[in-house]
Each structure stands twice: as C-alpha cells, then as structure tokens.
C-alpha cells in the first residue's frame with residue numbers, strides 16, 4: 001500500500017536525541033546513529049535506529065546557532081565507520097538540528113548529503129539515512145540511495161511525524177482530540193495480539209473501534225463455558241470455537257460498521273510451538289502480549305526485540321489472601337525498548353515462571369508432577385471482565401497517547417483494592433539484561449529506585 005521508506009526511532013532514544021541536538025542556548029548539533037534494517041509488510045526499506053554515537057566538542061570545526069562544520073578528521077572517521085557498519089549489515093544515519101525558521105533540509109544539506117551518497121555508492125554502499133530536527137516543528141528524515149533522496153516516513157516510537165490528510169470518518173469523530181497521529185497509526189500499523197482471551201478480546205475490540213484494521217491474532221484456546229463471564233460479544237453458540245475466530249469476526253464486524261475492511265490473520269496455534277505464528281507476529285509493527293501466561297509473554301517479548309518491533313504487555317490479577325479473600329485487584333501495563341529496559345530486567349516477567357509453564361509441554365507425566373508439586377495451578381485463576389477492561393483500557397490508552405505524541409509511560413499500575421496507582425515515565429536502568437541489552441549504569445541510587453518502585 002505504501003512504499004515510502006520508513007525510519008523508526010524508539011521513543012527513549014528520540015528523547016535523548018532531541019535534548020542532544022537542541023542545547024540551550026541553541027547551537028546546531030550533529031549526531032551519528034546506527035540503524036538496523038528490519039522487515040516490513042509493505043516491502044518498503046525500513047530501519048530501526050538502535051544506537052547513538054556521540055561526537056566530542058573537538059569534532060566540530062565550527063558550530064553556531066546557524067551552521068555547523070565538522071573537522072575533516074571527524075568526517076573521515078565517520079565515513080570509515082559507515083563503510084565498516086555496512087559490511088556488518090547495518091545502516092548509518094546522519095542527524096542534525098536546525099535553528100528556528102529552517103524547518104526542512106537546506107540546499108547546503110542537499111549538496112553535502114548527495115555528495116556523500118555518491119561517495120558511498122562508489123564504495124559499494126547503496127543506502128544511508130539522514131534526519132533533520134528543527135528547533136521548531138517536527139523532525140524529518142530521508143533515505144539516500146546512490147545520490148538520490150527519497151522522503152521517508154519517520155516514527156518516534158508509535159508517533160508518526162508527518163500528518164496525513166484531515167479526513168475523519170464520521171464514526172471516529174469523537175476521537176478527534178488524539179489528532180492525525182492516532183488516525184495514521186490506526187490505518188497503517190499491523191498489531192499482533194498474543195492472547196485473545198478475556199483481556200486480548202477487549203483490546204482487539206477497543207483497537208478496532210479506534211479504527212485499527214490490520215491484526216494478527218494468536219491463541220490456541222477455544223471458548224469454554226468459563227469464558228462467558230468476560231468475552232465481549234460471545235454467546236453460548238461460540239462454545240468450542242477458537243477464540244481467534246471469534247476475535248476475527250468481532251474485528252471485521254466493527255471495521256465494516258466504521259466504513260472500512262479489516263485485514264485479520266488468525267492463528268489457532270500456540271505461539272510457543274508454531275514457527276508460522278511466530279513469523280506472522282514478526283511482521284507486525286506492534287506486538288501486544290495480552291495473555292496471563294508468562295511463557296507466551298516471554299516468547300512475544302523475544303520476538304518483538306529480535307524483529308525490532310514495538311512491544312507492550314498488559315495484565316490483570318485478582319490476588320487472594322490465605323483465607324481466600326480478595327486482597328488485590330490489580331492491572332498493569334509495561335513495555336520494552338532495546339538497550340533500555342524490558343519486563344524481564346524490570347522484574348515484571350519471570351523467566352522462572354515461564355520455564356515452569358514450559359513444563360506443561362514436556363509431556364503429561366512432567367506436567368502432572370509439576371501440578372502435584374504445586375508449580376502449575378490446577379484451578380484456573382479468578383478473572384472478571386471489569387478488571388480485564390481496566391487493563392485493556394490502560395493499554396489502549398497508552399497506545400493512543402503514544403500515537404498522538406503525548407509521551408511514553410514505561411510502567412502503569414493500578415490496584416483498585418489498595419488504591420495504589422503508579423505511572424512511571426522512565427523505569428530506571430536496573431541490571432545488565434541479556435534480553436533487551438540494557439546496561440547497568442552503576443548508579444546505586446537508580447538501582448534502589450528500581451527495587452522500591454518495581455514490585456507491588
């Protein structure tokens with residue numbers, strides 16, 4: 001549908017970059033970044049910026065409020081890096097800022113960047129990206145290919161940087177407040193749902209009603225009588241049907257009522273076992289783990305990080321005390337960003353629990369043993385639609401906030417029993433993490449903050 005190249009920056013990295021490129025008082029600044037080419041459903045060239053390489057003050061020959069020149073030495077070092085990076089399959093990104101009043105690439109940029117692109121072509125390197133971030137207005141990006149520039153779509157997290165046309169379906173009129181960003185996200189993003197049960201079905205319904213129309217649904221469960229207390233639009237006639245079928249029907253009905261067709265691919269497989277379902281998920285722009293199963297969440301997280309996709313997980317939990325009375329009614333939303341944080345290093349997803357859950361796959365005898373030893377529950381956890389709806393609403397609201405460029409919360413928690421609410425914009429860096437690549441910064445205060453803010 002859209003073959004424009006796409007450059008994506010994770011939100012946390014974009015925030016750092018915004019600060020670096022716009023010092024007070026303003027001076028033009030340059031930054032170098034490394035991007036990973038990622039697959040895209042549209043076959044358009046797509047890359048995810050993963051690392052920033054900062055310049056030192058001595059790398060600038062001149063930097064003022066109106067221009068900047070790097071030293072010859074810095075330029076030639078950067079050019080050598082570009083050649084080395086290309087040899088390892090990475091792509092380079094040149095980024096710089098502009099003073100107020102210059103909102104787009106300048107004629108000087110055009111000349112310098114096209115010369116660089118032709119030089120790279122002569123080294124056998126077809127592509128590099130450039131980005132300009134004006135002091136006022138939105139950043140813009142383009143892809144250089146053998147001396148020719150193509151305007152790219154730029155995404156900061158889930159927020160698209162260029163507004164589409166202001167055409168609003170009458171059915172979506174009441175969500176105008178979220179602006180063109182949400183509409184563009186809803187029209188373009190392919191969302192993968194891992195879990196289409198009590199929580200996932202509600203998330204699917206809310207996204208579909210917000211205008212989202214491209215979905216990949218993965219769930220191997222069928223509708224049981226104990227699901228009838230919380231699955232939207234489900235009746236006894238759906239008993240025995242796959243939840244993904246019911247979810248697909250629901251999404252398609254809603255899309256038609258809004259005046260468009262939805263594209264839904266439904267996988268009746270277990271994400272843990274089906275490589276085909278895993279591949280389908282890796283073609284999604286946003287992967288949502290909306291299941292109560294830590295093994296599935298861990299799989300979804302790994303898939304998202306491996307493929308360079310956005311990731312969010314949501315969950316709700318009714319905690320019972322020793323005497324069986326309710327002591328917690330909790331809902332939580334959290335995410336992940338490469339190099340910064342993920343649910344594993346922030347303690348919200350337990351690899352130990354996931355490996356226990358994996359025992360259910362190891363054969364009946366192992367599962368029976370795990371059950372008798374109390375590792376696997378033999379009674380399903382309590383669940384009600386109202387609490388699932390709180391978690392689903394928190395998750396979809398976070399997606400809408402991100403799409404509208406309103407910012408990013410790493411962690412949202414609410415306990416309707418105790419009244420505790422927590423909304424953290426940045427989870428502090430914790431331990432070195434093999435999953436997301438976050439590195440401990442060594443700041444003891446950060447770590448203690450993580451411990452005190454982390455768990456319930």
Ligand SMILES: [Zn+2]
Pocket residue numbers: 096097098105106109132
């Ligand atoms: Zn410029």
Ligand SMILES: [Zn+2]
Pocket residue numbers: 340341342343344345346433434435436437438
């Ligand atoms: Zn991590």
